[in-house]
Structures are given as C-alpha cells and as structure tokens.
Amino acid sequence: MKSKLRLPSPATVIATIALFVALSGTAVAAGIVPKARYALNAGKLQGQTAAQVAAIPSPASSAASLVSTKTTSFSINAQDATVVTVTCDSGQKAISGGYTTSQAVLQGSTAPSGDGSSWQSVLINIGNTTASGTAYAVCLK
Numbered sequence: 001m002k003s004k005l006r007l008p009s010p011a012t013v014i015a016t017i018a019l020f021v022a023l024s025g026t027a028v029a030a031g032i033v034p035k036a037r038y039a040l041n042a043g044k045l046q047g048q049t050a051a052q053v054a055a056i057p058s059p060a061s062s063a064a065s066l067v068s069t070k071t072t073s074f075s076i077n078a079q080d081a082t083v084v085t086v087t088c089d090s091g092q093k094a095i096s097g098g099y100t101t102s103q104a105v106l107q108g109s110t111a112p113s114g115d116g117s118s119w120q121s122v123l124i125n126i127g128n129t130t131a132s133g134t135a136y137a138v139c140l141k
Helices: 010-035 040-045 050-054 059-066
Strands: 067-076 081-087 093-100 105-112 118-125 131-140
Touching: 059 067, 067 081, 067 118, 081 093, 081 131, 093 105, 093 118, 118 131
Parallel strands: none
Antiparallel strands: 067 131, 081 118, 093 131, 105 118
C-alpha cells in the first residue's frame, strides 16, 4: 500500500522559515561579539578603571554649591493675611520659595521680588488662632 505524502501548508512553511531566520540571527550575533576588541566608548575612558571614573566629580556636585536656602519666621493673626519676604544674600537671586507651618495657613501668591533678590509670599491664616511658621527662599549664587 502506497501512502501519499502531503505537502505542508503555507503557514507551516512560513513558520519554519521564520524559525531558521531567528535562530541564524542569534548565531551570527554570537559570532560577532567575541571578535570585538573593545567597545566604541572604551576609548573615552583613556585607560582609567571604573573606580577612577566613578571618583571624578560630576557637574551635579559642583552645582549644589551654587544653591542656598534662606529662612525667616512669621506670625499671622487669626483670620488675617500678610506678605512674608525672605531675602537672599547680596549678589544672589531667589529662584523658589515656600513656607512650613502646622496651622491652617494658605498661600495666596508667591513670586520673586522685582529685582530678584528676595522671595515674597502672601500667606492667609484661616484659623481662629495666631499662626506661626517658617518661610524660605531658594537662592542661586
């Protein structure tokens, strides 16, 4: 009795081709890697070890010395508002500011002064008792 050999379906042929392409791609990549002498960015290290490169100060560490924080205390009567100003040192510019308190105080507006040497905040006490806290400004040298 003779059996008739059936041809594979088109989906099986495509799947088999895809399998061989995928397997040969990894074989080619595995053959290329050992031949590489050094990575493209290895020349930038100039013979230094990883520990030596890590010890080089980054720009972030030097930028931290350019920023300082100034504070001032405030007190606001019950159901009242006040403008609190925090002044930076001479030659510095205020780039941000805010306040901290444990009482019911809202911030109405906040902005640097006209010349940029201080930070101003309008603080509103919505509580029934005097509120106190600390206002701060972040200054850039």
